[in-house]
Amino acid sequence: MTLHRPLQIASRVAVFGGIAFVLLYVLVIADPSPEVGGNWRTTNFGSALDDWQSFTRTLLNGLTFAGLLFIVASGFSLIFGLMRVVNMAHGSFYLLGGYVAYEVQQEMTGEGFSIASIEVSTWEWVLPALVAAVTIGIVGLLVQQVFLRWNQGQELRQAMITIAISVIIADQIIAHFNDGIAASMTWPGWTDRLIELPLLGIDYSLTRLLVLFLGVAVGVALWAWLYRTRTGMVIRAGVDDRQMTSALGINIQLVFALAFVIGSVLAAFGGVVGASQGAVASGQDGQWLLNSLVVVIIGGMGSLLGAAAGSLLYGLVFSFSAVYLPTTGDNCCTQYSIIVTFVLLALVLAFRPQGLFGRAG
Amino acid sequence: MILGMTTKQTVERAIGMGALVLVAIGPALFDDYWLGFILTQTFLIGIAAASLIFLSAYGGMVSLAQVALYGIAGFTLGNMVTTEGKGLHLGWDPWLGVVLAIAITTFIGFVLGAVASRSAGIYFLMITLTYAVIANYFFGQVTVVSGFSGISGIDLRAPGFVGADEESPVRLYYVALVVAVLVYLLIRFVLRTPFGLSLQGVRDEPVRMASLGYTVPMHRTLAFTFAAFIASLAGVLYVWWNGQIDPATIGLQGTIDLLIVAVIGGLGRIEGAWLGAFVFIVINNYVRDSWLTRFLDDVGIGGSFNTIIGVIFLVIVIVSPDGLMGAWGRFTGVFRRRGGGTEPPSEAAVEGIGRT
Numbered sequence: 001m002t003l004h005r006p007l008q009i010a011s012r013v014a015v016f017g018g019i020a021f022v023l024l025y026v027l028v029i030a031d032p033s034p035e036v037g038g039n040w041r042t043t044n045f046g047s048a049l050d051d052w053q054s055f056t057r058t059l060l061n062g063l064t065f066a067g068l069l070f071i072v073a074s075g076f077s078l079i080f081g082l083m084r085v086v087n088m089a090h091g092s093f094y095l096l097g098g099y100v101a102y103e104v105q106q107e108m109t110g111e112g113f114s115i116a117s118i119e120v121s122t123w124e125w126v127l128p129a130l131v132a133a134v135t136i137g138i139v140g141l142l143v144q145q146v147f148l149r150w151n152q153g154q155e156l157r158q159a160m161i162t163i164a165i166s167v168i169i170a171d172q173i174i175a176h177f178n179d180g181i182a183a184s185m186t187w188p189g190w191t192d193r194l195i196e197l198p199l200l201g202i203d204y205s206l207t208r209l210l211v212l213f214l215g216v217a218v219g220v221a222l223w224a225w226l227y228r229t230r231t232g233m234v235i236r237a238g239v240d241d242r243q244m245t246s247a248l249g250i251n252i253q254l255v256f257a258l259a260f261v262i263g264s265v266l267a268a269f270g271g272v273v274g275a276s277q278g279a280v281a282s283g284q285d286g287q288w289l290l291n292s293l294v295v296v297i298i299g300g301m302g303s304l305l306g307a308a309a310g311s312l313l314y315g316l317v318f319s320f321s322a323v324y325l326p327t328t329g330d331n332c333c334t335q336y337s338i339i340v341t342f343v344l345l346a347l348v349l350a351f352r353p354q355g356l357f358g359r360a361g
Numbered sequence: 362m363i364l365g366m367t368t369k370q371t372v373e374r375a376i377g378m379g380a381l382v383l384v385a386i387g388p389a390l391f392d393d394y395w396l397g398f399i400l401t402q403t404f405l406i407g408i409a410a411a412s413l414i415f416l417s418a419y420g421g422m423v424s425l426a427q428v429a430l431y432g433i434a435g436f437t438l439g440n441m442v443t444t445e446g447k448g449l450h451l452g453w454d455p456w457l458g459v460v461l462a463i464a465i466t467t468f469i470g471f472v473l474g475a476v477a478s479r480s481a482g483i484y485f486l487m488i489t490l491t492y493a494v495i496a497n498y499f500f501g502q503v504t505v506v507s508g509f510s511g512i513s514g515i516d517l518r519a520p521g522f523v524g525a526d527e528e529s530p531v532r533l534y535y536v537a538l539v540v541a542v543l544v545y546l547l548i549r550f551v552l553r554t555p556f557g558l559s560l561q562g563v564r565d566e567p568v569r570m571a572s573l574g575y576t577v578p579m580h581r582t583l584a585f586t587f588a589a590f591i592a593s594l595a596g597v598l599y600v601w602w603n604g605q606i607d608p609a610t611i612g613l614q615g616t617i618d619l620l621i622v623a624v625i626g627g628l629g630r631i632e633g634a635w636l637g638a639f640v641f642i643v644i645n646n647y648v649r650d651s652w653l654t655r656f657l658d659d660v661g662i663g664g665s666f667n668t669i670i671g672v673i674f675l676v677i678v679i680v681s682p683d684g685l686m687g688a689w690g691r692f693t694g695v696f697r698r699r700g701g702g703t704e705p706p707s708e709a710a711v712e713g714i715g716r717t
Contacts, residue, residue: 084483086483086486086487147675147679155482155483156423156482156483157678159486160620160624160674160678163617163620163674164671164672164674164678165671165675167617167667167668168664168667168671168672168675171664171665171671172663172664174664174665175663176663286612286613286614289490290490290491293490293491297488297491301484336502336503337502338498338499338503339499345491346476349476349477349479349480349488350476353479353480353484
């Protein structure tokens, strides 16, 4: 370590003290807003003790956002872990997936701009999602075979190539999909309601829980695929030692192509979920590229567990900082929530540059 | 042929001096649009691109944070000197504002560099990209210092020698030109100092340099700080020139555009910065709504300038990853081989991004 021992201990104490303070602040220290004024303890809802329901809701919002983050970022992480390709077009695949599914759903329901969820059957959501996944899977396969196969190992060059592709896709989306204006998918009718959560005593949106469920389902499926099948075994071997794996007579190119397709499909599926939960709009490609980057930098590159941990941390910090930063004046302080994300990132980089679950080197 | 120089160097010097003379008498040759828009913008975008190329060619770090840094300089200056409107509008003396904007940006560059310096290559690219996007969000969200619509009227508060009258475009043209030349000379100078030499050692053999007793992260951090200083100069010039800066200026689009500028010019040589800026800006101005975009529409591809520049970018990265300067190097190399000479030792990192 470059830090001297006492300095190291002092910085550890500062970090863990800081984390403990933040937890205490949210759980007990914060106060609800008074009629006038306020101080550093004033937040929107006060602490968890003051308003248990708002706390639970914020927690669930963070978890459901983490579910969506995981769907997108796990694809990014899979591609990077196996091929060392930083797919800068991952956000573009997300956006393209959302728009393709939107167009298909519009076509199927024959409706105009917005569709009432009551008129959408499960099939009218699942088929657009499948079409989007297959389309983007093919796009991903083409990108990998045409642009990334012949220059393996040239990491920066590959990153540049995917940046160029993302520039082209972003412009083509504006040209061909809804002028790049925000487009929303509609969830199937049966999901569009609040359900009362047992024990917690609050009503919560079923679609948000569905997002969380989908995130967990993707996680379990990926885990089963990577750790319980032969293909998964080959992929893990490829992550560890590419050359040795291919020397054993395994067609590593086939595995690369497969992993890139799965990664792209996950981006597209994330786009479909994102478009259903909110909307997709031109410009979100950068936002989702950033989200994926932050998640994998925090969690560790190429690790499934890391992607899950990174999604959880980022989702929770994002959700809580928007609500639990002090609100003492007109301009303070919830607008600074973006800085909290940055602090999280900087802390991880400073203390564990390889990410929470990444391997050194 | 000047003593001790190859033919190629002589030719390059001649081209460089010729271009310099040409732009030095620019106001006599070019119309207002070329002078005030295309060339001034080329100089200042070139400065920002030079900071990116310096890091890439001599530090082995491709940074996507340079636009964010020049934005930080621009926003800082805007907050300090303007007297009304958005932001803090402190109304301080323009000179004080310039000095503080450069100093603050350089300091922020030091902090960001210290965090990023432990990683290299692709990780560095990703971390600096998150810097870029976070800076963009920060200025978009935090209404105290900017907010969505940004800060305007900064050109009205430029120091006297730039001024805000009908003569100021020509004066700003010369200011940008002089700063660009000084930046170029400064980078050349820094590369010959012991720091510059050990930085290139760190680029090529970080492990060996570390075992020789050099602090690798410190070299990277200082290189990043120096690049932040250069980027801050571009930021100050940008807000004098544009008068206004908003978060969209330093968004992902702007970040990628600067990378495209640097890649078109060539990530291996500083000169490429201004060449790339010039090519990018000319294409941006003349291809928009030209026969080419109409042709794309006709064949059903559609899209605008961005599709075209994206394809150009893609082709350059595939065909000549070290950009136009690299293509020039290979062209002169072919020329020399025909003459029976031998290949000279490669200029520092001309292999650029082609290197693994």
